[in-house]
Amino acid sequence: MTDLTTLTLAAALDGLKSKQFSSVELTEAFNAAIRKARVLNAFVVETPEKALEMARASDARRAKGKAGRLDGAPLGIKDLYCTKGVRTTACSGILGEFTPTYESTVTQNLWDEGAVMLGKLNMDEFAMGSSNETSHFGNVINPWRRKGDNQGLTPGGSSGGSASSVAANLCLAATASDTGGSIRQPASFTGTVGIKPTYGRASRYGMVAFASSLDQAGPIARTVEDSAILLEVMCSHDPKDSTSLNIKTPNWRGDVRKGVKGMKIGIPKEYRIDGLSDEIDALWQQGIKWLKEAGAEIIDISLPHTKYALPAYYIVAPAEASSNLARYDGMRYGARVEGNNLTQTYEGTRASGFGKEVQRRLMIGTYVLSSGYYDAYYLRAQKVRTKIFQDFVSAFETCDAILTPACPSPAFAFGEKSGDPVEMYLNDVFTVTANLAGLPGIAVPAGLSASGLPLGLQVIGKALDEAACFRVGGALEDAAGFVAKPEKWW
Ligand code: GLN
Numbered sequence: 001m002t003d004l005t006t007l008t009l010a011a012a013l014d015g016l017k018s019k020q021f022s023s024v025e026l027t028e029a030f031n032a033a034i035r036k037a038r039v040l041n042a043f044v045v046e047t048p049e050k051a052l053e054m055a056r057a058s059d060a061r062r063a064k065g066k067a068g069r070l071d072g073a074p075l076g077i078k079d080l081y082c083t084k085g086v087r088t089t090a091c092s093g094i095l096g097e098f099t100p101t102y103e104s105t106v107t108q109n110l111w112d113e114g115a116v117m118l119g120k121l122n123m124d125e126f127a128m129g130s131s132n133e134t135s136h137f138g139n140v141i142n143p144w145r146r147k148g149d150n151q152g153l154t155p156g157g158s159s160g161g162s163a164s165s166v167a168a169n170l171c172l173a174a175t176a177s178d179t180g181g182s183i184r185q186p187a188s189f190t191g192t193v194g195i196k197p198t199y200g201r202a203s204r205y206g207m208v209a210f211a212s213s214l215d216q217a218g219p220i221a222r223t224v225e226d227s228a229i230l231l232e233v234m235c236s237h238d239p240k241d242s243t244s245l246n247i248k249t250p251n252w253r254g255d256v257r258k259g260v261k262g263m264k265i266g267i268p269k270e271y272r273i274d275g276l277s278d279e280i281d282a283l284w285q286q287g288i289k290w291l292k293e294a295g296a297e298i299i300d301i302s303l304p305h306t307k308y309a310l311p312a313y314y315i316v317a318p319a320e321a322s323s324n325l326a327r328y329d330g331m332r333y334g335a336r337v338e339g340n341n342l343t344q345t346y347e348g349t350r351a352s353g354f355g356k357e358v359q360r361r362l363m364i365g366t367y368v369l370s371s372g373y374y375d376a377y378y379l380r381a382q383k384v385r386t387k388i389f390q391d392f393v394s395a396f397e398t399c400d401a402i403l404t405p406a407c408p409s410p411a412f413a414f415g416e417k418s419g420d421p422v423e424m425y426l427n428d429v430f431t432v433t434a435n436l437a438g439l440p441g442i443a444v445p446a447g448l449s450a451s452g453l454p455l456g457l458q459v460i461g462k463a464l465d466e467a468a469c470f471r472v473g474g475a476l477e478d479a480a481g482f483v484a485k486p487e488k489w490w
Contacts (some may be wrong), residue, residue, distance in 0.1 A: 004029040005169040009073060009226035012172050016062065016072045023055035023062070023072030027116055030074045034118060034170050037490050042165040044079055044137045045087050045120035054116040061114060070233055071114030076171035078162050079120040080127055081107045081217075082206040086117075089334070090208040091135040092125045094353025096334035104206025105238045106175060106217045113233050118171050121161030125355045126325065127182055127210045130427040132160030133418045134357040142190060142411050143168040143486040147452035150489075153411040156186030156427075162220045163190040167486060173221035173230050177207060179214045180313050181407075181431025184443035187220050188406035188456030191445040191484060193227045193473070194220045198464050199438035200245035203238030211320035212243075214313075214435040224444060224473045228252040231466070247464070255467040256474035261295030265472065266399030270306035271430060273408070280405045280455065283447050287403055287457045290479035291472065299399050303391040306433060308384045313432040314425055315368050315381035321358075322365025328353065360421065389437040392460075401468040404430050406443040406456035434460050442469040445482040454484065 004026050007015065015021055031048040051074060058072040082088045082100035089095035103111070111117070124134040131154035132139040142155040143164055155164040159176035163186035166174050176183040178196035187194030195218050202217035209215060219230035232252055238244040267288060272281070292298055330336035330349030337348035354362065368377035395402065408429055417424045434441035440463075443456040457476055461468040 005033045007172065008222050009172045009229055010223070012073055013070070017067070023058040023116060024052060026072065027051045027055035027074045027118070030118055030171060037168055037170055039490050040141045040143060040164050040168055041138055042122055042140050042161045042168065042170055043076070043119040044091060044122045044161070047086060047117055047119045050086070051116050051118050058114050058116060068112065068114035070110060072116060073114070073172050074116040074118050075110060076118050076121045076162060076165045076174035077107055078159055078175050078177060079123055080177050080208045081175060082208070083107055083117065083120065086120060088120065088208070089136070090126050091123050091137055092354065092358065093136040094328045094334055094349070098334045100206070102206060105203035105236065105240060106207065106234045109233050109236055110175070121165055121174060123161055124158035125358050126208065126321070127158040127177060127179055128321070128357050128361055129157040130181070130185060130424050131412070131414070131418065132157045133414060134355050136355060139414060140164045143490065144190060144411060144453055145486070145489065151413050153413055153453070154189070156189035156411065158182040159186045159220060163187055163192055163194070166190070166192045166220050166222060168490065173219055173226050175217065175234065176220045177215060177217050178435065179210045180317060180435050181428040183218045183220060184406050184431050184441055184456070184458060185427060187443040188445070189411040189454065191454030191482065191486070192220050192222060193224050193442065193444055194218060195227050195231055195442040195466070195469060196434065196440060197231060197235060197466050198440045200243050201235040201249070201466070203236060203241040203244045205238055205240040209324040211317040212324060213320060214317060224442070224470060224477045225253060225256045227442070228256055228470050250467060252466055252470050255470040258471045258474070259294060260291055260472055260475045263296045263401065263468070263471065264299050264399040265291050265296045266299050266301035266395055266402040268301050268303045268306065268395070268402060268404060270303050271404045273429060277409065279449055280408060283455050283457065284403070284405050287446055287476060290476060291403065294475045294479060301395045301399055301402065303395055303433070305384060305387040305391050309388055309433045309436055310425060310429055312381040312384040312388070313428065313436060314364070315377050316385065316436070318361040318365035319369050319378050320365070322362045322369065325358070325362060357421070385436045388433055392437045392439060396462045401472045402460040403472070404458045404460065406430060406458040410449040410451065410453035410455055430458060439463055440466045440469050442473045444473045444476045444480070446476055446480045447482070448484055
């Protein structure tokens with residue numbers, strides 16, 4: 001029998017349905033793979049017994065002909081999602097051993113359809129980072145390596161555990177989250193597919209908050225079709241999240257192989273940033289060519305405020321984070337450092353519980369919201385955000401979807417960018433715009449760098465038009481025929 005851990009989610013669900021294997025067999029294969037891959041540090045909590053229990057229940061349901069849409073499929077869950085009775089810390093020291101008494105809506109949706117939880121996945125602390133180096137539990141390692149080089153590379157961030165575990169066949173697919181690129185960038189660094197839906201599609205209830213007006217749930221998976229299968233289940237209307245949209249979730253799986261004939265694809269000239277590497281430019285040109293050959297019409301578009309997106313994001317996101325993270329004061333959750341009085345306890349807890357990058361963001365956020373600076377920074381950034389949104393609205397009058405590179409570079413090595421926060425922030429240059437405008441964006445692996453690492457292309461769609469992302473993403477996947485896998489060294 002083929003190694004069950006290498007199956008796509010679609011193939012695994014077919015195999016379960018046709019009784020080629022049971023969920024218990026599939027889950028045992030993943031539990032074993034996870035045990036052997038601890039060097040990757042992708043999981044911060046392994047739940048093998050719980051997984052087997054869920055798998056047994058799934059097999060029993062299937063035997064009775066009552067299987068849900070994901071029944072028996074073993075998944076990894078980013079540690080940002082509250083899971084009842086299973087430690088959830090968003091990989092921050094300040095949450096200590098926090099174990100939620102409730103389940104996030106997104107994960108509940110997965111369990112309601114029969115999915116199996118393998119464990120909680122490593123991530124940057126509170127999802128702040130692009131390399132997984134800010135995790136309290138140490139960084140995740142990318143299963144990919146440069147050709148002829150054993151140096152450890154980052155899987156990207158913040159959903160590095162999700163991306164690494166999917167790329168290394170430690171789960172069929174994983175949940176992730178995206179505030180400024182945290183689904184799309186790690187997907188691009190690991191040869192996997194990641195999609196962030198339109199803001200409001202997926203409930204944020206029970207997701208540890210980073211920047212509430214930007215945060216969205218989404219999957220990282222092996223194929224565009226798998227990402228559609230998972231996203232359909234993750235999205236739902238939820239009265240427990242006031243920003244959740246009361247609309248039906250479409251059948252996106254059906255869009256993946258529809259092709260792009262007659263679609264108009266916009267190419268934004270402002271994404272040709274200074275210093276864009278030849279390699280990334282060539283990949284982008286290749287993507288344009290593929291879509292043209294598949295029958296799409298290519299249109300030059302302009303998104304004039306693009307250059308302000310990154311600075312605006314790095315004001316809005318820290319501002320919201322400073323407000324959201326005020327709740328971690330040692331009183332209600334997790335760890336506490338006892339001082340001589342209340343103020344000392346607050347200060348001691350926050351100084352020792354938060355890592356350096358989180359502290360930096362909280363200081364920036366508090367500063368830009370403080371009286372006297374609010375208008376100059378926060379309000380201004382909000383205005384820029386509106387301009388960026390309007391740029392997209394005008395561009396979408398002439399095109400159906402936008403094609404850009406996903407990231408400015410392939411995966412980098414640990415320490416390569418962590419010394420300079422601004423250099424790290426530049427990773428998000430192509431992804432933050434979709435968050436600021438609330439639009440859906442998908443990253444699809446499209447080729448290999450000269451050093452043998454995966455590179456991704458990004459497709460941005462109109463609000464609520466994930467269908468376009470799936471159609472274009474599917475066409476790119478077909479054309480690229482990306483089948484490369486990391487050589488197994490772990
Ligand atoms: N890298 C970005 C940041 O650090 C995005 C993170 C995210 O999307 N969660 O803010």
